[in-house]
Amino acid sequence: MPERARRTSSPNTRTDVVVIGAGVAGLAAARQLDDVGVRVLVLEGRDRIGGRVYTHRDARSVLPIELGAEFLHGDAPQVRDIADAAGLIAVEISGSRWRAAHGRLTRDVDFWAGLDRVLGKADPKRAPDRPLSALLAERPGGHRFADARTLAREFVEGFHAAEVDRISERAIAEGGNPAAEPESQRIGRIITGYDAVPTWLASPIASRVHLGTIAHTIEWTPGRVSVHTRGASAGIVQAQAAVVTLPVSLLHANARGRGAIRFTPEVDTIRDAAAGVAMGQVQRVGVLLDRPLVELLGERRQRQLEDATFLMGRGVDVPVWWTSFPVRSGLVIGWAGGPSAIALGRVPREIPSRAIVSLADTLGLDRRTLRRHVVATFHHDWCGDPFARGAYSYALVGGSDAAATLSRPVRRTLFFAGEATDAEGRTGTVHGAIATGRRAATQVARALG
Numbered sequence: 001m002p003e004r005a006r007r008t009s010s011p012n013t014r015t016d017v018v019v020i021g022a023g024v025a026g027l028a029a030a031r032q033l034d035d036v037g038v039r040v041l042v043l044e045g046r047d048r049i050g051g052r053v054y055t056h057r058d059a060r061s062v063l064p065i066e067l068g069a070e071f072l073h074g075d076a077p078q079v080r081d082i083a084d085a086a087g088l089i090a091v092e093i094s095g096s097r098w099r100a101a102h103g104r105l106t107r108d109v110d111f112w113a114g115l116d117r118v119l120g121k122a123d124p125k126r127a128p129d130r131p132l133s134a135l136l137a138e139r140p141g142g143h144r145f146a147d148a149r150t151l152a153r154e155f156v157e158g159f160h161a162a163e164v165d166r167i168s169e170r171a172i173a174e175g176g177n178p179a180a181e182p183e184s185q186r187i188g189r190i191i192t193g194y195d196a197v198p199t200w201l202a203s204p205i206a207s208r209v210h211l212g213t214i215a216h217t218i219e220w221t222p223g224r225v226s227v228h229t230r231g232a233s234a235g236i237v238q239a240q241a242a243v244v245t246l247p248v249s250l251l252h253a254n255a256r257g258r259g260a261i262r263f264t265p266e267v268d269t270i271r272d273a274a275a276g277v278a279m280g281q282v283q284r285v286g287v288l289l290d291r292p293l294v295e296l297l298g299e300r301r302q303r304q305l306e307d308a309t310f311l312m313g314r315g316v317d318v319p320v321w322w323t324s325f326p327v328r329s330g331l332v333i334g335w336a337g338g339p340s341a342i343a344l345g346r347v348p349r350e351i352p353s354r355a356i357v358s359l360a361d362t363l364g365l366d367r368r369t370l371r372r373h374v375v376a377t378f379h380h381d382w383c384g385d386p387f388a389r390g391a392y393s394y395a396l397v398g399g400s401d402a403a404a405t406l407s408r409p410v411r412r413t414l415f416f417a418g419e420a421t422d423a424e425g426r427t428g429t430v431h432g433a434i435a436t437g438r439r440a441a442t443q444v445a446r447a448l449g
């Protein structure tokens, strides 16, 4: 299905199951239900499928430019199986990691071990739960681990897109520390574009995906739902069950405006659980250079950074950078998560230029020289995106059980899926989101008999 193509007629209709959201979770749920002969209809507010998987293509770049998800984290079997079935090219990323500040570079050979020295101290049974910042304030490891503590803070802000004084220590201990699980350190990417994954998921159900159709109210009684929509195909969809796959930001009781949804009657368990989960903020900037980044460096640096994948800078607006290694291209990605993303969100128009300054300062390059090599920059404002309102979820203090609550059916009629509902430590990922869609489809099929 061409990603942007489908706008269908009014969804004023009856179906067995209505799925809200055509991100990977919604599409995975709909596809699995379709496979077992359940009639499904998918409502999607955007003009495209994929949600937070959002691939942009530009003739000037040999590689597609991911504006949302890019990596396969860990084994990610749900994604790798699709890549195999769809004949996609997934590559492993194994190059070197570097830390950089004011042009000084050090190779980070001890990255995961350093992280584990601190995050490994998080207690899965901590009662009462507390923010990770409280653990850091205890200075685990004393003077010797001061650097590891800074690394842990930077990692949690960047990788979890979280604020350390809000994220749950228990949740970090239960699945938020990849340093503890070597298999989850594996990382890959689909070099032909991540959007092929939602496209594959949607292929058998393409005619039942209604784009540009925003669900705003779900009226329900056990065994029956009426979903009210506005937009391209406004109307009412009636079904026996609904699978709701909205980002958790839209399930918060105080969410208003486009994308937010009202339940009649209200579903307190879901609203309460959603309150235990925050939407992490990220600013991700693609910078396309007219040559690979290393070619702008001196000879010694070129040799050092030939296989560089990640660079973690300090004291700049956009602190994390990665290259397209093992593919050699002029595309580099800048990443700011948590507090630095929130700060940048206040000056959205300055984000691309601040990113270029950050990259130059991190590598000790002359800013004007670097600017001359910039062909284009690419950025999607996930914070301001009404259908996302952030990048991905993280558990707040006291919220480490929220995903499990969100994953439970409500009166065999309302089912929730999406990355924030994954109770197996895969929140914030594509493979976790797919798994939740399939879990919800299994729950629905069971409920419908």
Ligand SMILES: Cc1cc2nc3c(=O)[nH]c(=O)nc-3n(C[C@H](O)[C@H](O)[C@H](O)COP(=O)(O)OP(=O)(O)OC[C@H]3O[C@@H](n4cnc5c(N)ncnc54)[C@H](O)[C@@H]3O)c2cc1C
Binding pocket: 020, 021, 022, 023, 024, 025, 026, 043, 044, 045, 046, 049, 050, 051, 052, 053, 067, 068, 069, 070, 071, 072, 073, 213, 214, 215, 216, 245, 246, 247, 250, 258, 259, 260, 261, 282, 284, 382, 387, 388, 390, 391, 392, 417, 418, 419, 420, 427, 428, 429, 430, 431, 433
């Ligand atoms: C910048 C960024 C980088 C990321 N990097 C990675 C990565 O490298 N690896 C990784 O595994 N994961 C990554 N993620 C996370 C990953 O993208 C998500 O976990 C996953 O795509 C979520 O899928 P989902 O189906 O749960 O939600 P979504 O993709 O958000 O799908 C929900 C859908 O519901 C639609 N919707 C919302 N409101 C309504 C409404 N009222 N009516 C109808 N439709 C509605 C939305 O438009 C959307 O299409 C990243 C995310 C971001 C933003």
